[in-house]
Amino acid sequence: MASPLPSGFPGRTNSRLDVFLRRHLPPEFYDAVRAYEPCIVVSNSENHTLKYVVLSDRLIYLTENPPKSIRRVVALRDVVAIDLIDDYPEFLSSPDREISQHIRIIYSSTVLKKECKKSNSVRKFLFPFHHTKANNEKGTSRRAVHHPRTQLSVLIQASKSCPFMAKKATLLQDPFYASEFSRAIGSQKPYRSEEKIKHFSQLKSELFLKDNSLRRILPLIMELKAAAQKNFILKRLFWKTGDLFYFLVNKLHEYLPESRDKNALQNQSQRVDELVACIEIIQTLVLMFRETETESSRLNTLAAKKGTLFNLLVVLISEPQIPKSCPVFDIQLVADSALVRMSFDAELRKLILEYTNTATALLYEILLVFQQGNLGLGSTKFAISCMMSFLQSCPPIITFVASIVKQVVRGLSASFQLLSPCQAVLLYQQFYILKSCLRHSRTLAEYIKNNYREEFRYFIHMPALQKRLPLCYPITQPTTQLFHEVLKLVE
Incomplete structure (x- = not known):
């Protein structure tokens, strides 16, 4: 491929994270990465921790900030439904709270059950997605997620994410x-x-x-x-x-x-x-x-x-x-x-x-x-x-x-x-x-x-x-x- 930082690609603007992904992912998986974004994770084990979510053509990964390790958490083919939630995360301050949207993704754990060690669970995550603005520097902003167990963020346009995934699954x-x-x-x-x-x-x-x-x-x-x-x-x-x-x-x-x-x-x-x-x-x-x-x-x-x-x-x-x-x-x-x-x-x-x-x-x-x-x-x-x-x-x-x-x-x-x-x-x-x-x-x-x-x-x-x-x-x-x-x- 060409440079790891494609010009104008809003989801891949962090050179440190990009180098980390190139080193820790096989070439075919790295080339399949669509975007990555910072997110705030809230779970039983983590309390408002800043991390990165990485979206590829088939998987959603999660890594620390700064990145140290990377793990697969969701297979896109396991996504059952995606809903847009009309509320704001209370733990965010303005203007981040105002430019975020919650997206609830419901998925089963058939593909990644070995990693998750669960075979019959259906999970729900709340994903915020900000309203894209032309003056948004580098096209990125902080996105947040909260759920009793695990939270993530993902760079997918809200108007297309649900049918798009429902279609790589139907x-x-x-x-x-x-x-x-x-x-x-x-x-x-x-x-x-x-x-x-x-x-x-x-x-x-x-x-x-x-x-x-x-x-x-x-x-x-x-x-x-x-x-x-x-x-x-x-x-x-x-x-x-x-x-x-x-x-x-x-x-x-x-x-x-x-x-x-x-x-x-x-x-x-x-x-x-x-x-x-x-x-x-x-x-x-x-x-x-x-x-x-x-x-x-x-x-x-x-x-x-x-x-x-x-x-x-x-x-x-x-x-x-x-x-x-x-x-x-x-x-x-x-x-x-x-x-x-x-x-x-x-x-x-x-x-x-x-x-x-x-x-x-x-x-x-x-x-x-x-x-x-x-x-x-x-x-x-x-x-x-x-x-x-x-x-x-x-x-x-x-x-x-x-x-x-x-x-x-x-x-x-x-x-x-x-x-x-x-x-x-x-x-x-x-x-x-x-x-x-x-x-x-x-x-x-x-x-x-x-x-x-x-x-x-x-x-x-x-x-x-x-x-x-x-x-x-x-x-x-x-x-x-x-x-x-x-x-x-x-x-």
């Missing part, structure tokens, strides 16, 4: 996702950050070759996505310069909403290949957006060419165009041309649905960027009102919102079969987009209320949600709360 309940995740982690070779940097540079140079065909680009994008799933360092490298982000967005423009290749307008087989590539590109972008909110390079890249970001929004809300004619190949070699057309039509419909779901996931991630503003990372500003104002001016947004409502209706009323983990996460993202439209766009809010009031009365209601969403999913609680907000806005 998806892991999907057998296919869990097996893929375990295989990705288990297949890693001994970690070398230099090798990851070299691998990323090689992939980028191959992607940037002139006259690259779609068939040559697709496996490279898939390789990039797989590598980023295994190592967070590739996400940092992706946003460091931004040229690969611009490349992928421009590549989407070549094929969406319609292909620039005139042959694809008449060739269903070619259009299928293009849509498969577009889905892979969007899935890669979703992965690069996820868990990178504290990376200043991401905001710098997005702000440097806001036109690229808004062009991406237009692509995501536009329905892909598909050819209506027969595929271009020797139809005489096929016994039944009608069956062939039906096969291609079915495949295209399936790809369109997969594309819409993937585009929904990326639109959700971009909404979070604008919802969170600049996170105290310099003068770069993103406003949700600005994004929604732009979207409501784009004609395709009406069709996109209509498709979201129809998918929600289909998901809640098609049958009484329980939603899969992936479907549950998608449902949360769909409700989040609807809430953003209802709350921040008068035009879209009026459209939803005027055209889908009956759907919300007869299909999109709480009993239907309760029958389809299992209580064991961590995403169920935040989805239910979000559902209530959407219903209230519609009514």
